[in-house]
Amino acid sequence: MATAVPTAGDRQMVVGRVFERAFAAVRTNPAVILGLALVVGAIPNLLMTYVVVQLGMASTEAVVAGQISPAGFAAAALFSGIISMVIGALVQGALTRATISATEGTRVSFGDSLATSLRVVLPLIGLAIVSAIGVGLGMLLLIVPGIILALMWSVAVPVLVAERRGVFESLGRSSDLAKGAKGRIFGIFIVVFIAYAIASAVLGVVGLSGYNAANASGGLTPMNLIGSVVAGTLLNAAWGTIQPALYVELRQWKEGTSVEALEAVFA
Numbered sequence: 051m052a053t054a055v056p057t058a059g060d061r062q063m064v065v066g067r068v069f070e071r072a073f074a075a076v077r078t079n080p081a082v083i084l085g086l087a088l089v090v091g092a093i094p095n096l097l098m099t100y101v102v103v104q105l106g107m108a109s110t111e112a113v114v115a116g117q118i119s120p121a122g123f124a125a126a127a128l129f130s131g132i133i134s135m136v137i138g139a140l141v142q143g144a145l146t147r148a149t150i151s152a153t154e155g156t157r158v159s160f161g162d163s164l165a166t167s168l169r170v171v172l173p174l175i176g177l178a179i180v181s182a183i184g185v186g187l188g189m190l191l192l193i194v195p196g197i198i199l200a201l202m203w204s205v206a207v208p209v210l211v212a213e214r215r216g217v218f219e220s221l222g223r224s225s226d227l228a229k230g231a232k233g234r235i236f237g238i239f240i241v242v243f244i245a246y247a248i249a250s251a252v253l254g255v256v257g258l259s260g261y262n263a264a265n266a267s268g269g270l271t272p273m274n275l276i277g278s279v280v281a282g283t284l285l286n287a288a289w290g291t292i293q294p295a296l297y298v299e300l301r302q303w304k305e306g307t308s309v310e311a312l313e314a315v316f317a
Contacts, residue, residue, distance in 0.1 A: 063231045063303040065238055071295035075152035076287065082160045083148050084287055090164065091141035091290075092282030096275065098133045102126050135182070139174035139207075143167030145290030146211040146297075153298055166211065173210055176217045181206060200239075201232045208297035227300040238296065242288060249284055253277045 076083050118126075147166040151158040167174070181203050188196030206224040209215055215223060228235055301307045 063234055063299055065234050065241075068238060068292060068295045068299050069241075071153050071298060072149070072288070072291040075149040075291045075295065078152040078155060079148055079157045082158065082163060083145060083152070083291060084283065085160055086141060086144045086148060086163060087286035087290060088279070088283045090144055090167075091137060091286035092279050094137045095134060095282055096278045098130055098137075099278065102130055135178045136171075136175055139171060139178050140164070140167050141286050142207045142290055142293065143170060143174050143211050145286070146208045146294040149291045149294040150208070150212060150298065153295065170211055170214070173217055173220075174207065177206055177210055177220060180217055181221065197236070198232070201235045202228050204228055204235050204239075205293060205297040205300060208294040212294075212297070227297070227304060231300060231303070235296065238292065242292060245288065246281075246285055250281055253281055 144163040144167040148158050148163040181199075184203070185196045185199050188194075188199045190196075202225040203221050204224065205227055206220045209223045209227070210217070210220040213220075213223065
């Protein structure tokens with residue numbers, strides 16, 4: 051059923067509605083959304099971490115002790131960063147497809163969601179690189195510029211996937227959509243950060259911590275592995291649904307675009 055949407059300017063951008071859309075997407079298609087977060091996101095990241103740890107390149111202590119060279123440590127960090135970027139691009143693209151469809155009440159398959167992401171994986175990786183460089187440089191300039199860029203580019207991935215725009219065009223389009231809503235987007239970032247911190251703390255209390263290099267270098271125990279998978283799945287599912295939900299909310303706020311019209315681009 052088509053979603054009735056007020057004309058542009060007749061409504062406000064509401065933070066609560068963004069979370070409602072994200073939660074509704076998970077309720078509508080839990081197997082696919084959580085499956086993508088697990089299979090495309092959490093498990094590949096865990097395998098990458100495992101390889102780096104087994105090579106003894108996960109801790110700066112090994113550099114200090116002379117077990118690995120600074121160049122080797124830097125190479126391992128670069129390798130893991132690139133792989134994480136590719137994994138992140140794939141899972142975000144796939145979850146954008148699944149979330150936008152679920153927002154309209156449509157259940158899209160795991161394969162269709164992943165295929166949508168694979169079709170634009172190279173631009174997604176390019177977008178991840180450009181945004182990481184921009185936000186990183188901004189963070190070096192007293193942090194605030196980096197935060198502003200992160201807010202401006204917060205829906206660049208859904209723009210690229212749903213509107214099939216180029217890397218820089220997607221960044222510009224995201225900036226236009228976020229204009230006038232940066233404070234509320236920042237609030238969403240804070241809520242996600244706090245929720246993830248609480249979830250990580252809970253996992254630690256029940257003995258499933260280990261989602262960081264410091265603990266991993268001490269040994270990837272079965273409990274640490276489980277904690278890594280759980281934390282990674284939750285994080286990927288949360289941000290992977292909130293980001294496109296925010297995109298839908300911003301478009302309906304700015305342009306009065308229906309979800310059905312957005313979902314139709316994947317047909």
